[in-house]
Amino acid sequence: MSSIGRSRTTGKRSDRQRLVQRLDRIFSKYIRLRDMIPETTLFRCISCGQVKPISQADCGHYINRSHMMTRFSEVNCNAQCKQCNRFDEGNMSGYRYGLIKKYGERQVQYLESLKTEYRKYEPFELEALCDHYNKKIAEELKKRGLKISCLTK
């Protein structure tokens, strides 16, 4: 009995982690598509302001991914160049400046206030968010007349 209980618990936990990773990948694609400059496959990096090909974009988190409350926030996540995201530790002062320009100071303060809040996603919520963002990806691609490969090419 106890071994069944344990394996069930483990199964549930890994299911959640697997879904979080799946949603990370889907959400990242949506954010990069959303932030493409219309009629182009370019984006402006939220932190350094440089315009670069979308293939050089990451989905950069302002409040880092360990905070579940803001991990899938559309304000917290923006197209960021790989240089800023991976080699400049997120260029956080530039990121904050870029966020204020994009969303306004009040939204940024609100976002920052969420950092200390606890959020746990149930598997059904993660699945629903995967479906939601898959739909939004399809809409963005249709609107722009592009294929998903534009993110990597």
Ligand SMILES: [Zn+2]
């Ligand atoms: Zn940058």
